[in-house]
Structure formats: structure tokens, C-alpha cells
Amino acid sequence: MGRAPCCEKMGLKRGPWTAEEDKILVAHITSFGHGNWRALPKQAGLLRCGKSCRLRWINYLRPDIKRGNFSDEEEQSIIQLHQLLGNRWSAIAARLPGRTDNEIKNVWHTHLKKRLEPSEQEQHEQQPGAPKKRKPSGPPRRREAKAARKAAAAAPVSSPERSVSSTVTESTSVASGAAAEHGGSSGNSAGSSVSVKEESFTSESEEFQIDESFWSETLSMPLDDINDVGLMEPQDAFGGGKSSDGDMDYWLKVFMEGDGDGGDADVLDLPQMI
């Protein structure tokens, strides 16, 4: 279908986002929402293509992103959901609030898949795989280190030093119901352009900071808003969606509701991994 060339390369920046760009993007979306991704970069004064902005926002800047390592429960859920849904990362992500499809995809390919493969091999052929040169055992240390780094660097909205760093996840727990009325930023498409003027987006020279209330508000917004699309939403997950998903949805339904023997009942309880 008539697909506009993504980023008419001319003049558009690519590669890693700078803190400055992050600030601009967050500021713009927070103030005006993201009704039109394609137009957004121009409006915000970013030399990026809309696609890139969208990706950056969804995968990294969104305030409701949960950072840090995946908990065991989350990993188990991913494994189970992957068995059920296959590589439908967005569908899986929809059931793991705060996690993005990209992140889940990465975790799957880097950890979970590998973790499963050996056990599957052992199942099929009781042959211990050739000992890996590295990674003796135990939790990947690098992961934790990175998670820390990530948490530090992540909060897009604060200064690099990240005085506010105590992770978004933490604030999630204290999020008050205060501002649930805000139209949710992730679902926050066009219309709901959040009216968060009170946020302190000060001039570039000053520390860029979003008022705590923003995070509380956003984080406390009904998860339904965030996960509307996929999170156990009957119509969507069970047939209201694309017709091509019919089979999948059917089995999902069976899986979720239990097919009688209740074998997978556990999974049925994982609507939200918070």
C-alpha cells in the first residue's frame, strides 16, 4: 500500500537519541499528545522521522515503562504467552504492563529462548549441550549492570545525573489515583492530548524535569487505558480483532478461560504482571 518512504533520509537524523532529543519529544508529547506521528517531529522541531519518534516514545520514553530486570513471574509469563501466541510480541507486551514489545522480544531472544532450548534438548535427547565457553551459570551479571545503567539513563526526563532516578517502577507503586483523569499518555493519541501544562519543562538550559505529578498521574492511570488494546480485552483478544486472528483468539480464549481441565489455570491469572 502506498507507503511513504520512511524518513526521506534527507536531513533526518538517525541513530541513537540524545538526551536533548528525548527532552524535546517528551515535552512535545506531554503537551500536545501524539496525534500524528508523521507531523510530530516537524511540530516538535526534531530532525527525526515520525516513525523513529514513535518508536522512541513507545519503547523508551513513555512514562509507564517499567524498567529494570524482568521478574521471574514476568519471564514465566512471557514463556507461557509465547507458547500460546508465538512471536506476537505486541500481544504479549499487552499482557505485561510496563513492558514493551521490543523489550520482550529482546529478552526472549537473549535469555528465554536460550534458557528453553537446552531444556528442550535435554528433553528430546538426554545429551548435555557442549559446555559453553562463558556464562558459567547463575544470573547474567551483565544484565543487572545494564539494568542499573538503563534505569539511570532511562528516565528521559531528568537530567543525566538523574537525581530523581529512583525508578519509574518505584513511583508506580505510590502513584496515587490523583490524576487518572488525564487521558493517559500511551493511549494518549491525538484527542486526549494531555493537559499537563503544569509540568515544569523549563528552558533547555535548566534541568529538564517533569513534575512528579505527571508520573504519578500517568503511572496511575487505569491500566485499561494503557493496555486497552490487548490486555484481556474480550472483544479484541477474543474475536473482536482482526479476523485473521480468529483461530489464535479462539485458542487464546480457551487458554485463558480454561478448557475444562484447568491445566493452565495459572496462566489465566496473569492478566497483569504488576
Next chain:
DNA sequence: AAACTGAGCAACCGCTATGGG
């Protein structure tokens, strides 16, 4: 201490789906 290796992750690419005119 330096070089090397590879895990981890952010970002990109290209395709399909969807909605509006």
C-alpha cells in the same frame, strides 16, 4: 593491560493493517 568475544539492547527496515477521503 590490551585484545578479543559475544551478550544485550536500542534503533532501523520493510511489511501489513487500518482508516479516511
Next chain:
DNA sequence: ACCCATAGCGGTTGCTCAGTT
């Protein structure tokens, strides 16, 4: 009904850096 623009998704790539040699 058709065409086009945009959003969204999944696969892939390439960079960074911790861990190993």
C-alpha cells in the same frame, strides 16, 4: 470500491561494553 497516508508490528542490524583470554 478504490487509493493513499499513517500506524503498528515483527525481524534484523549494529553498537556498546562486561567478561574472558
